[in-house]
Amino acid sequence: xxILTCPLNGPRPIQEFHYGGEFRPPLDPAxxxxxxxxxxxxxxxGEPGVKREWWYHTASGTWFIAERDNLQDRVIxxxxxxxxxxxx
Amino acid sequence: MPHxxxxxGFSDHHPEPRMFRDVKHLKPEYDAVIIxxxxxxLAAAYYLGxxxxxxxxxxxxxxxxxGGGTGRNTAIVRSNYLTPEGARFYQASVELFQDLxxxxxxxxxxxxxxxxxxxxxxxxxxxxxxxxxxxQHLGIDSQVVDPKFIQSQIPQIDLTCGGHQPPIxxxxxxxxxxxxxxxxxxWAYARGADRYxxxxxxxxxxxxIEVRDGAVIGVHTDRGYIKTRKVLSAVAGWTTHITKMVGLxxxxxxxxxxxxxxxxxxxxxxxxxxxxxxxxxxxxxxRGELVAGASLDPYELISSxxxxxxxxxxxxHLLDLFPCLPQVNVLRQWAGMCDMxxxxxxxxxxxxxxxxxxxxxxxxWGFKATPISGKTMAFTLANNRDHDLIEAFNLSRFxxxxxxxxxxxxxxxH
Numbered sequence: 001x002x003i004l005t006c007p008l009n010g011p012r013p014i015q016e017f018h019y020g021g022e023f024r025p026p027l028d029p030a031x032x033x034x035x036x037x038x039x040x041x042x043x044x045x046g047e048p049g050v051k052r053e054w055w056y057h058t059a060s061g062t063w064f065i066a067e068r069d070n071l072q073d074r075v076i077x078x079x080x081x082x083x084x085x086x087x088x
Numbered sequence: 089m090p091h092x093x094x095x096x097g098f099s100d101h102h103p104e105p106r107m108f109r110d111v112k113h114l115k116p117e118y119d120a121v122i123i124x125x126x127x128x129x130l131a132a133a134y135y136l137g138x139x140x141x142x143x144x145x146x147x148x149x150x151x152x153x154x155g156g157g158t159g160r161n162t163a164i165v166r167s168n169y170l171t172p173e174g175a176r177f178y179q180a181s182v183e184l185f186q187d188l189x190x191x192x193x194x195x196x197x198x199x200x201x202x203x204x205x206x207x208x209x210x211x212x213x214x215x216x217x218x219x220x221x222x223x224q225h226l227g228i229d230s231q232v233v234d235p236k237f238i239q240s241q242i243p244q245i246d247l248t249c250g251g252h253q254p255p256i257x258x259x260x261x262x263x264x265x266x267x268x269x270x271x272x273x274x275w276a277y278a279r280g281a282d283r284y285x286x287x288x289x290x291x292x293x294x295x296x297i298e299v300r301d302g303a304v305i306g307v308h309t310d311r312g313y314i315k316t317r318k319v320l321s322a323v324a325g326w327t328t329h330i331t332k333m334v335g336l337x338x339x340x341x342x343x344x345x346x347x348x349x350x351x352x353x354x355x356x357x358x359x360x361x362x363x364x365x366x367x368x369x370x371x372x373x374x375r376g377e378l379v380a381g382a383s384l385d386p387y388e389l390i391s392s393x394x395x396x397x398x399x400x401x402x403x404x405h406l407l408d409l410f411p412c413l414p415q416v417n418v419l420r421q422w423a424g425m426c427d428m429x430x431x432x433x434x435x436x437x438x439x440x441x442x443x444x445x446x447x448x449x450x451x452x453w454g455f456k457a458t459p460i461s462g463k464t465m466a467f468t469l470a471n472n473r474d475h476d477l478i479e480a481f482n483l484s485r486f487x488x489x490x491x492x493x494x495x496x497x498x499x500x501x502h
Contacts, residue, residue, distance in 0.1 A: 015397070019387035022341075038487035039337065042430055046328035046341040048390050070342075071390045 020054030108282035125149025129322035131462020137284020140470035150293035154274030160424030184459035194276035203265020304443035325425025348421035352376030
């Protein structure tokens with residue numbers, strides 16, 4: 001069974017979690033033209049590597065960030081979102 | 089006998105002809121390089137030779153032919169899609185498939201079974217009706233049927249799902265829905281492409297793509313450098329590896345999709361049965377095995393590992409539909425990598441990089457499109473212009489926000 005560590009509740013089975021997709025900093029529509037906006041809205045970083053992702057612990061209602069290698073399925077670390085850490 | 093067999097194995101002079109030439113060395117230059125020796129890449133090579141007279145083509149495959157998505161799907165062919173763009177495209181594919189065994193002179197075990205997409209709720213029945221209307225408008229044989237008809241066609245099905253799931257309210261029925269032997273499709277296209285002069289290089293991985301002034305000039309492989317002005321990426325689950333080499337951004341993310349087969353049984357299931365709510369689709373192969381696929385894994389992963397979770401939930405849902413199966417053993421399970429797009433339509437055709445063509449975004453719907461994607465991509469490479477059938481699927485649709493929303497027609501609820 002795969003285990004993921006919730007920053008609040010510790011290691012829990014993966015079935016308790018919901019995947020929220022890639023972490024993406026909020027967009028500023030005023031700064032982007034239409035084509036760039038279309039690209040930013042739809043395009044993703046699907047290439048192999050370590051990605052920062054949103055995960056949700058269903059049982060406790062906790063959204064947090066996981067740094068995960070999408071090729072090896074290895075989680076490097078998980079932490080709660082803070083504006084400082086989230087946007088670096 | 090073992091001695092003779094050993095000698096035969098090591099001999100270069102086989103009495104049986106090979107399906108395609110075993111070309112030992114890469115040429116320094118090709119008119120076109122196709123990355124990916126699956127059904128799509130090989131079909132493109134075949135139609136490049138047949139329709140456009142382009143024969144100086146190399147197909148590069150990092151593993152073995154048909155070892156990726158081509159050999160891992162559940163081999164279903166159908167055209168009852170939701171959007172006119174999609175339905176027209178897949179219908180052209182079904183029509184090519186129907187005549188393909190004859191055209192390629194190879195038995196593809198193409199078998200028309202009739203395809204049921206079960207609806208477990210009134211909302212889902214509404215979507216089925218919508219699909220049926222779009223399909224009929226385009227001349228595709230597709231209709232909504234009631235539970236009585238389903239039961240008459242598939243006596244073994246439990247319409248109540250044993251009370252574990254919402255009962256079946258009806259289904260979308262698509263009589264031309266078929267299954268085929270997917271490996272044979274890759275082999276037959278390989279043989280056809282070879283006869284038109286294309287070279288097939290297995291165990292040849294592309295390590296980088298050389299782009300100068302916004303145009304492709306060559307390809308680096310683990311067996312050396314090749315000059316070429318045209319590169320087609322037909323690698324489905326590996327597409328993000330390739331687009332990274334040329335610095336192209338796409339919406340593609342890779343998810344595993346798992347499937348399994350049971351031990352062979354006497355023929356009893358004539359049709360292909362799909363339930364979106366139960367995340368299951370199942371058919372019986374010509375060998376008698378039940379081939380069953382699920383929905384995507386719950387999170388992004390560039391890997392073809394399979395899990396016990398999947399085998400458990402899949403078996404449970406299969407039993408909800410067919411309570412007659414509890415004694416049947418699962419023979420094996422596997423996963424394939426699906427390059428998913430946000431609108432559940434493929435990404436095909438020209439890209440902002442001159443000479444770099446994409447045949448990607450095949451998610452969970454690639455096998456059925458093998459012939460038509462080969463044909464339209466060959467046209468696109470030869471003429472440097474998107475074929476009419478695939479114009480709507482160009483990568484640029486995302487920056488124009490003109491998506492081709494096919495979600496309602498994906499075989500399983502994603």
